[in-house]
Amino acid sequence: MTPIEQRFPRPSVMGVVNVTPDSFSDGGVNFNPEDAVASARRMLDEGAAIVDVGGESTRPGSEGVTLDEELRRVVPVLEALAGAPVSIDTSKAEVARRALSLGAELVNDVTALRGDPELVGVVAGAGAYICLMHMRGEPRTMQQDTRYDDVASEVAAFLDERLRFAVAAGVREDHICLDPGIGFGKTVEQNFELVRRLDVLLALGRPVVIGFSRKSSLGRLLGDPAATTGSTAASVGAAVAAYERGATILRVHDVRETAEALTVAGAIL
Ligand code: HH2
Numbered sequence: 001m002t003p004i005e006q007r008f009p010r011p012s013v014m015g016v017v018n019v020t021p022d023s024f025s026d027g028g029v030n031f032n033p034e035d036a037v038a039s040a041r042r043m044l045d046e047g048a049a050i051v052d053v054g055g056e057s058t059r060p061g062s063e064g065v066t067l068d069e070e071l072r073r074v075v076p077v078l079e080a081l082a083g084a085p086v087s088i089d090t091s092k093a094e095v096a097r098r099a100l101s102l103g104a105e106l107v108n109d110v111t112a113l114r115g116d117p118e119l120v121g122v123v124a125g126a127g128a129y130i131c132l133m134h135m136r137g138e139p140r141t142m143q144q145d146t147r148y149d150d151v152a153s154e155v156a157a158f159l160d161e162r163l164r165f166a167v168a169a170g171v172r173e174d175h176i177c178l179d180p181g182i183g184f185g186k187t188v189e190q191n192f193e194l195v196r197r198l199d200v201l202l203a204l205g206r207p208v209v210i211g212f213s214r215k216s217s218l219g220r221l222l223g224d225p226a227a228t229t230g231s232t233a234a235s236v237g238a239a240v241a242a243y244e245r246g247a248t249i250l251r252v253h254d255v256r257e258t259a260e261a262l263t264v265a266g267a268i269l
Pocket of ligand 1: 016020024025058089110131179181
């Protein structure tokens with residue numbers, strides 16, 4: 001595989017395909033495999049560089065699913081998408097192994113290789129790309145502790161440590177991208193600060209992924225303190241702002257709208 005900067009020029013759109021009944025953002029629209037495959041193909045037509053297929057919701061408070069259930073959800077979708085650019089959103093080594101054998105290029109691990117000790121070896125052995133994401137604790141508990149002295153530098157220090165861990169375990173550094181984990185154990189203000197101060201993360205020298213799409217901080221910023229999601233327009237605004245501050249991959253649900261906005265923003269930059 002080519003190094004990640006060549007494969008994913010700035011900006012690249014990652015389309016979200018949640019093969020789950022309970023994701024916060026799309027709440028089951030792609031739970032049926034045929035629907036998931038159709039959504040993925042549409043996203044690729046609309047300008048996604050890759051589609052991120054996931055079988056386990058990581059919304060705040062969620063419990064996780066068994067290996068068998070996660071495989072049952074994602075394998076038929078990955079089989080149908082053979083030959084298309086796919087990333088697998090999983091923390092489980094066995095799910096990643098199956099996905100990579102079916103042609104996935106990238107492993108998107110929200111635990112940054114802390115969830116399953118075997119995952120790093122699977123990624124290194126396959127020569128796959130990997131996204132390492134920051135999260136406090138696990139989805140079940142992550143919103144219980146949102147205290148940071150300096151959120152941007154603490155997230156960067158965590159990702160620096162995970163980057164070194166991955167490289168020491170045999171993953172090529174030029175195959176790694178980093179993600180501050182918008183919404184994973186952070187307050188509304190901290191989520192915006194992480195994008196405002198993206199330079200702190202960029203200083204680690206790796207491409208940055210931002211997934212602000214439809215997250216509740218957007219709805220809360222717009223005045224609904226109980227919001228659990230954000231609108232498409234708000235998501236597009238966040239994606240453009242993140243891109244202008246240096247993000248490379250924008251992980252989004254609304255691919256056409258985001259791709260159009262990024263094309264305009266890129267022409268101006
Ligand atoms: N956000 C979610 C899931 N995976 N991966 C990365 N790298 N970055 C993110 O910000 C990120 C992620 C949560 O969003 P979504 O997939 O829409 O919801 P759910 O986890 O409920 O399926």
